[in-house]
Amino acid sequence: MPDLLYAFFQGMFAAFTPALVLGAAAERGRILPILVFVFVWATLVYDPIASWTWNSAGWAAKLGVLDFAGGTPVHISSGASALAFSLMLGPRKQKILQVHLPSSIPWIRLKYLFL
Numbered sequence: 137m138p139d140l141l142y143a144f145f146q147g148m149f150a151a152f153t154p155a156l157v158l159g160a161a162a163e164r165g166r167i168l169p170i171l172v173f174v175f176v177w178a179t180l181v182y183d184p185i186a187s188w189t190w191n192s193a194g195w196a197a198k199l200g201v202l203d204f205a206g207g208t209p210v211h212i213s214s215g216a217s218a219l220a221f222s223l224m225l226g227p228r229k230q231k232i233l234q235v236h237l238p239s240s241i242p243w244i245r246l247k248y249l250f251l
Contacts, residue, residue, distance in 0.1 A: 146186070153182050153210045160218035164225040177217060185209045 154174040161170050186209040188194040189201060201208070 146190075149186065149206055149210055150178060150182060153206075153214050154178050156210070156214035157218045157221060160222035161225060163228055164222070173221070181217060182209060182213055185213050 154177060157177065158170065158174065161173075188196040189203050189208050191197060196203075196208070203209070
């Protein structure tokens, strides 16, 4: 596999994993602190875990861990971080949890077409 292709592959995981964490911050935090959090989290949390798992010299790889789909560096780290981040931010504001009336005519039509 060419090195550039492998770098793009790893970059995709490095961009997608913080997006999973940001789902916990939706409608709760401001954008600038979230962007700072993403940079710091990706550098201090995701990068070492990915290196441990996917680098042939990493300690997890030496123990025989085979992770092809990103279960450890992507899903476990982002899930635990999303839980910690959402606990830190607190509950969502109540006004956002209100039920809104549907406003998209094509989606409403599709809904009643298949009922």
